[in-house]
Amino acid sequence: MTDEPLLEVENLRVRFETSRGVTEAVRGVSFQVGRERVGIVGESGSGKSMTGRSILRLIRPPGVATADRLMFSGIDLQALSERRMRAMRGRRIAMVMQDPKYSLNPVMRIGSQLVEALKVHERISKSKARERALQMLADVQIRDPERVLSAYPHELSGGMGQRVMIAMMLIPSPDLLIADEPTSALDVTVQLEVLRILDGLVKDRGMGLIFISHDLRLVSTFCDRVLVMYLGKIVEEIDASRLQDAEHPYTRGLLECLPAIGGSHEPLKVLKRDEAWA
Amino acid sequence: ALAETPADTLVIANTIDDLKVLDPAESFEFSGGDVINNLYDKLIELDPKTLKMGPGLAKSWDVSEDGKTFTFKIDTSRKFASGNPVRAEDVVWSLQRVVKLDKTPSFILTQFGLTKDNVEDTVKKVDDETVSITVDRPYAPSFLYNALTADVASIVDEKLAMENASGDDMGNEWLKTHSAGAGPYTLRAWKPNESVIMEANENYPTVPAMKRVFVRHVPEPATQRLLLERGDIDIARNLTPEDIQAVENNDKLKVEDSPRGRIYYISGNQKMKELATPGVMQAIKYLIDYDGIANSFLKGQVVVNQQFLPIGFLGAIDDKPFKLDVEKAKKMLADAGYPDGFEVELLVRNAQDRLAVAQSVQNTLGQAGIKVNIKPATGSEVLSIYRARKAELTLEVWGPDYPDPNTNASVFAENPDNSDAAQLTGNLSWRNAYAAEATTKMAEDAVVEKDTDKRAKMYEEMQRIGNEKSPFVLMFQYQEQDGMQKNVEGFSTGGAVSSAFYKAVTKTTE
Amino acid sequence: MSGPQSAGNAKIAVSDLSVTFTQGRRPVRAVKGVSFSVKPLESFGLVGESGSGKSTVLRAICGLAPVSGGEIRIDGAAMAEPRDKAFARRVQMVFQDPYGSLHPRHTIDRVLSEPLAIHRFSDREDRIVQALKDVGLDARFRFRLPHQLSGGQRQRVAIARALIVEPEILLLDEPTSALDASIQAEVLNLLTRLREERNLTFVMVSHDLAVIDHMCERLLVMRGGEAVEALERSALADHAVSSDYTRTLLTASEGYVR
Amino acid sequence: MSVSQGAHDPASAEEEAAIAGTGLLPRIAGRFGKTLFSLFVTLFGLLLVTFAIARLVPLDPALAVVGPRATQAQYEAARKEMGLDQPIPVQFVNYLSDVVRGDFGRSNLTSRPVIDDVRDAFPATLELATLATLLGVLLGVPAGVVSAVNQGRWPDHVLRVVGLLGYSMPVFWLGLIALLIFYGQLGWVGGPGQLDVSYELSYELDVTAYTGSILIDSALSGAWDVFANALTHIALPVFVLGYFSLAYISRMTRSFMLEQLGQEYVTAARVKGVPEGRVIWVHALGNAMVPLITVIALSYAALLEGSVLTETVFAWPGLGLYITQALFAADLNAVLGGTVVIGVAFIVLNLLSDLLYTVVDPRAR
Amino acid sequence: MTHSERSGGLKAWLTSDTPASRFQARAINIWFAWRDLLRNPLAVIGIVIIAALILMAVFAPLIATDPPNRQDLAARLLAPGVDGHLLGTDELGRDIWSRIVYGSRVTLQVVALVALTAPIFGLVVGTVAGTLGGWTDRVLMRITDIFLAFPRLILALAFVAALGPGIVNAIFAIALTAWPPYARVARAETLTVRRADYIAAARLQGAGTLRIITGHIMPMCLSSVIIRVTLDMAGIILTAAGLGFLGLGAQPPLAEWGAMISTGRQYLLSHWWVATMPGLAILIVSLGFNLLGDSLRDVLDPRGGQK
C-alpha cells in the first residue's frame, strides 16, 4: 500500500439542465480515497450515485459533470480521450450498480456478460475467459457457477444477481471499486455475505472501495471512513469508528432517528433540517 | 425501349379485366369478343376491312320460299386448329349447344324461335356438307345472317370439346379457358387480369403474318402510353385524349380512329313522377353539353350521336336535334310544371370517364334548376338497381350484341309488357318503365321485313319517334382511338359491329 | 409456533391460512398454513425476509390474494367475497411502495375525495382538509400530482387515504421500507400518534426487526410462507427467541461484524 | 415520473429454485399448440366475418356472372347453381365444408378455381413484400439506431424528416411520380408489370414455374436475362413500398432504442469498458430487437395485405389487386379466398414472430 | 410562496409548483408539455401545418379564388399560374387551388371523426379486456385479432361496398378498421397497470370495476393512445385518400384530395399538376401530423426518457 491516494476529487459538480429548470445534483464535492473502504451516506437524492458515476465520466446528457481535479493514481481522468477512458473503465475503476435487476443485459447469458468484461480489456481465449469467469463466480460464493454461467439474468434471484454483478465488475481486477448500494435489494442475511466478499477484496488485493449507501448503521460498521452527503454537498467526513462523536447535526440526526431493538418506545427523534446546511 | 417487340409478334396493351370466360356460348364481354373473334370462325364472317359479310365456314347460304328455312353449305376443306376437319356435325352441335346451355348470349339465337325442346329439329344436318336452320317466323334474312356473325354462333370443334367435357356440360367448363376453334389463332395462354397469348393456327387457309398475338392487361392509360412510347408494345387501346395528342405528335407513332358500336345515354325512369311528366325528359335532352363534352375531356373518344343506332348500322341516321339550350329547357320545365326544377339522383358506374360526364351533366342540369345527386356504384350494383327499375336517372352505355339494328331497337324502342311482373330485365325500355307504345309494334314488324330498304326506313322512323317520346337521352357513340407504332398495318377493331381482327395485321421492318 | 388461537375476543383471527398463486401453470404456494390473531387496539407485527409471504397475508385479508385454505375472521365474523364496501369502511391498507400506490395522474385532492365519493360522505371538503392536516401535510399540496411529492409525503397521502374512511383496522405493508431513515422516523411517529387518536388496530409488516420492535407489541416471524414463531416484544430485547432463524435476523440487524 | 422499481423482487425466491426450468423446445411446442388453437379460432372468425360481409354487400354475384342482358330465368338459374337461393346459415355451412376440403370455389371473374388464382397472385405479392421489408429492415434499423443515438441533433432531425416523409407520402402518388420520372423520363427501370412484354414471352417459354415467383423461377431456370429484366421491374415498387416500411421501422427502432439506451444495463456495459459501438449495436439493439421483431412482422404482414394501391399503380398482378378487382366485380368466392389467404399469412407471421420472440427474449420462454 | 401566483401573472400561475385547484394542476401539465413541444423545431413545423389546415378549412370561402365546383370546359387543364389559376385547372376546368382549399374540409372532417371514434372504441375494448381478464379478455381479443388479421384496406373497401361509396361511409369504414390496434395498445397498457398498487388501493377503497376502468385505468392508457392517434392521423388521411383514389371515398363533385389524384393521374404525363398538387397537399398535411405526433411522443411518452 502506498501513501499516495488512489483517487483525488476536488470540487466536483454535476448539473442537470432540463426544460423545467436546473438541478444541481452535486455541488462542489472534494475527497480522497486510498486503498481503503470509504463510505458515502446521505438521504435519497443527496447526490451519492451521481458522485460515483461522475468519477467514471458516465453522466449522461442533459447532465454535465465538472471538477477542478479528478486524478486517479496519477492520471488526470478529465484529460483522457474517450478511448483511453474506456480502457480505464472496468479495468482500473469499476462500479457495482445500484440494482442488479436493471443492470444486467436481460437478453445476454450471464456467461457472455462476464466474458465480455474480460475480453474488452485482454486478449484472451474463449475457454480461458470462461475459466476465469467460473473462478470469479466461485469467489463470490455462488454454489453452482456452471449453471449460473448459462443462465439469463431473469432466472437469478436478486441476491445472486447482485453477486454476479460484483463478479462482473471484479473480473478484470480493478484498483478501485465503486459499489452503489450493493446490498439495498438484499435480505439482511444475504447482505452480510456480500459485504464479506467486498471486505475480503480490500484486505487481500489492496483494492480501494467507495461504498455508497443510505444505511448509516451499516456504513458505520463496515467502512473505514464515512462521507456524509446532504443536498449534493459533503457535510461531514469522519472515521467510521468515531461516528458516534459526529458533530454535524445532520449526521447526528440520521443516527438518532433510527429505532433500535430494545430501545425506548417513545416517539423517535426526527431530523430537523436547517437551511444553513445546504 | 429496353427491347423492341419481336417482328412476328403483335403486342397489344388493353384493359382486359372484364375477360372471364372464353366459351363462345357464354362469353359476353368486350374483351372476350376480341379473343373469341380470332379463335373461332363462324358460318358467316365479316371482312376485317370493310366489315361486310362474306363466307366463313359456310361457302354459301340460301333461304327457302317461305322465308323460314335457311340452308348453309359447309366448307369441308377447312380444319380446326386441332387438325380435326370441320364437319356439318360440328356446326349443328355448336349451334344446338348454345341453345341447350342457355347462357346469357343464347338469346341471339333463341329469338329466332329456337328452344331447348325444338333445337334438335330446327338445327339439322341435311347431308355431310349441308346444315339447315328453321325459324319460327319469316324473319328478314339479313337479321339472321347478321346474328350468325356474332361470337355466340362460333363453330366449336365438337370432338375436342367433348373429349374435355365433364358431366353434361358439353365442354363448357373446359372451354371457359381453352380454345377449340377454326379461327386464325389458337389460345396459348390466358392469365386472368394479366395477359392473353394467342398463336397462329397453322391449319388456317391463310396463315396470319403475326405468329403470335400478345394482349397485355394494362389498366392505366398513362402506362399504356409510356409502354407505347418506349416501344414495348405495338398497339395501345385505351389512351385518353391527352395521350392521343401526345401520340399524334410523336413521329414514330400514329393514331387510328374507328367508331365503335357502344352508345352513351342517360335514361329517366318513368316510375318517377317528375321524369314521367311529359316534357321533362325532353327538357333534359336540351340540357346536355353534347359538343362541350365531345370536344373536351372525351375528345376523340366519342362522337355525338343522338340516335339509338350507331353509325354503321342498317337504318342509322345522323340527325342531331338537340343541343345545350338552357333557356329553352327552362321554359319546357316551366311548362311541365317544374319552373324551379326538382331533385333527382343520377346512377352512374364508378368509372372515371362516366363520372366526368356525370359531373358535367350535373353542372348543366343544375343551370336549369334540376339538382342532380350523383350516385356512383360498382358496375354490378348499378345493374342490380337498374334491373330492379329502382334507378331514377341512369347514365349508362349500351353495346350492340350482334350487327343488326334489332339489337338496339329491341331494347330502346320495344317493350312488349311494361308490368313489373313481366321481369324483362334485359330490356332497357322495361327497366325505365317506358312502354314504348309508339314503336313496339314497329320493332316487331321490322324483323320480318324482307325488303332491306324498307326495313331501314322503319328503323329510321323508330329513332325519330324516340327522339320525341323516349326517356332515353342518347348522347354519344364511342370512337376508339388506338395509338400504334407506325409500322403496324391492317389492325381492325371491328368497327361498330364486331370485335378486333388480328389476322390481317402486318408489321413492316425498316 | 402459534397454534390456532381462540377467536373469542380477537379483532382479527387468521387460522391455517394458505394462499396459492398460479404462475404460468406452476402453482406457487406463497403462504402455507399461517395462523395468528390480533387483539383489538393491538399493534401486531409480521417479520421475515423478502418473499416470505408477509404481504400476501395482508393481501389475503383484503381479498386481494387467492386464498386456498383456512379462514380469516374479523370480530369473529367471516367476510363477504368479494369484499364489499362495508369491509372497506372497516379495514384499510397502506402499501409498501409509496411510488406505486398513488395513481400517477390523480391529484392528491382526487385521491382523497374518491373514497369519500364511493362511501357517500357528505362534508367532503372539510374532511379532505382535515385529513391532510392529520397527516401533517400543508394544504398547498392538495392539488399536486404524486410525482411532485417526496416519498415520505406520498406515504402520508397514502395514510391519509386509508384513514379518511375512518376504519378500525389498518394494515401496514412495510410503510417505511422505501423511505430514508429520517423520514421513516416521521412516518412511524405519525402512525403511532394516529393509532392512539383513532383507536386503531394495526397489523404491520416489515423486514426490519427494529421497526417492528419499535411499533408492535407482538410479532410473528415468517419464512418461506410459514410461520416460524410468535413473540412478545420483550422477547426480542432479551434475545429470548427459540428459532435459529429469528436469531440470525437479530444478529443481522446489528450491522456488519468484522 | 416512472413507477419506481419496488425495493423487492416478489418472484425471486421462486425463481431461485428453478433456474434452468424446462427445456426450450417443449415450451415452444406448448406455445405452438396453444397458438395453433387460437389460429383456428381466428380463422373461423375471419371466415365468418368475411362471409357476413360478402352477404351484406349489395353486390350480386349471380348478376355478375350472367351479365346485363340476362333474362330473369337465366339469372334465377345462376343463383340456384351458385347456391344463393339457400338460407344464409346453410350457405355458410356449405362454404365452410368446402373450405375445409380445400375448395374455395370458383372465381366468376376468371372462371378458374380461386385456389389457382391465388396461387398465381400470391407469389407476386410475396416477392414485393419480402424485398420491400428487407429494404426497410436493412436501412430502417440502422437509421433508427443512428437517430436515437443522436437524439435531438441534426442527424436525428434529418433521418426523422426523411423517414416521416416516407410515412406521409401517399404510396399511390409516390408510385405514379416515380413511374413518371424513373420509367417515363429517365428510362432507368422497367415499367409497370413484372416483365417487359418481350421477356414475358420468353418467360412463358423458357422458365419452369417451380414456385410462381418470377425472380426465383428464372434464377433456377438459369434464364438470367429474364431475371435481370424482372429486377428492373420490381425495383420501383420495392423502392416505393420499401421506403414506407423503412419509415415505419426506423421510427419504431428509434423509439425502442431510446428506451433501451436509458436503461441501467447500458451504463453497466459502459462501466465495464465496452466500446460504444458494441454498447449500441449489441447491447441496446439486442434488446430493442425484441419488440422490433413484432413490429417488423406486422409491417411485413401489412405489406402482404395492403399493397392494393401500389399494385394498382404498378399493374402488379398480386393478391391485393386480385381481391380489389374481385370485390368490384362481386366475385365473392375470390374475395373470400383471397382474404382467408391473407388472414392466414398474417396469423402465420404472427406465430413466427411469437416464436422468434421466444428465441430472442429469454424472459418470454 | 402561496401568494406568489397572484402577483406573478399568468406565467407564474402556469409554472407554480403548488397548484391551487384541479384546473390549475391540469393547466400546468399541459403548459409544460406545450413548452417542451415548442422547443422542438420539427414539432413547431407540424403545429404550423395543422394550424394552417384548420384555418384553411374554416375560411375556405375567403381563401379560395373560385367556387370549387365551377366548371369551364373551355379553360380545362390550364397550367399553374395561367389565367389566375394559382395551381392550374383540372379536366373539367375547375380551379385546383380552390378545390384543394375546400378539400381541406373533407380531410379535417375525416381526421376528426375517425380520431374521435376508433380510439375511444379501441380504448374501451382494450381496457375492459385487460381489466376483467379471463373469458371476456379472450373473446374480445380474439375478435380484435380477427379484425387485425383482416386486410385493412380490403375490409374498408368491403364496408364501403356494402354501405355505398361516400365520405361518411368511408369514415365509418376507416374507423371500423382502425380500432383494433388501439384496443391492443390499451390492453397492453392495462396489463401493466392493473396489478399496480394504486389499483389495489382503489379496490380496497370499495371502488367498483366500472369506476376502476374509467377512473383509474383509462387515464393511464390515454397518453399512449393519444400518441398513437396523432401518429395514425397521417395513416387515416392516406387511407381516406386511398379510398378516394379507388373511387370509394368522397364522391364527385366533392373535392377530396385522394379522388383528385385519382382523376388527375390519367393526365399525369401531359398535365402533371392535376395529380401532383393534391398529392403535395396530402403529403404536407400528413407530414404535419406525423411531425407533431412524433414529437408529442418524445414529450409525453414516459419511455422517451425525459421528464
Ligand SMILES: Nc1ncnc2c1ncn2[C@@H]1O[C@H](COP(=O)(O)OP(=O)(O)OP(=O)(O)O)[C@@H](O)[C@H]1O
Ligand atoms: N436526468 C436527471 N435530470 C435531472 N435531475 C437528475 C437527473 N438524474 C438525477 N438527477 C438529480 O440528481 C440528484 C442526485 O441523484 P442521485 O441519483 O445521485 O441520488 P442518490 O444520492 O444516489 O439517491 P438514492 O439514494 O435515491 O439512490 C437527485 O436530486 C436527482 O433529482
Ligand SMILES: Nc1ncnc2c1ncn2[C@@H]1O[C@H](COP(=O)(O)OP(=O)(O)OP(=O)(O)O)[C@@H](O)[C@H]1O
Ligand atoms: N401475483 C403473484 N403471482 C405469483 N406469485 C406471487 C404473486 N405475488 C406473490 N407471489 C409469490 O409469493 C411469495 C410471497 O410474496 P410476498 O410478496 O407475500 O412476500 P413478502 O414477504 O411480502 O416479500 P417482500 O419483503 O419482498 O415484500 C413470493 O415467493 C412471490 O414470488
Ligand SMILES: [Mg+2]
Ligand atoms: Mg443512488
Ligand SMILES: [Mg+2]
Ligand atoms: Mg412485501
